[in-house]
Amino acid sequence: MTLDVRVERARCIGSKCCTHAAPGAFRLGRDNVATVVDPDGEPPDAVRRAAEECPTGAITVTETGAG
Numbered sequence: 001m002t003l004d005v006r007v008e009r010a011r012c013i014g015s016k017c018c019t020h021a022a023p024g025a026f027r028l029g030r031d032n033v034a035t036v037v038d039p040d041g042e043p044p045d046a047v048r049r050a051a052e053e054c055p056t057g058a059i060t061v062t063e064t065g066a067g
Contacts, residue, residue, distance in 0.1 A: 003047055004062040005039040011058035018059060021050035
């Protein structure tokens with residue numbers, strides 16, 4: 001299984017929920033907007049939790065492949 005992780009930049013408010021839940025997968029840029037730095041940088045459950053905890057729903061996680 002591979003995770004396709006995306007951040008909708010226009011919806012991100014920089015709450016840092018994603019960087020706390022999955023610090024190896026997300027980073028806040030200088031503009032205080034989250035970016036995906038490594039979708040495999042944390043266990044899949046942590047990445048999914050980051051998406052679930054995002055207060056604006058800016059993060060989407062889609063599972064692809066058989067991995």
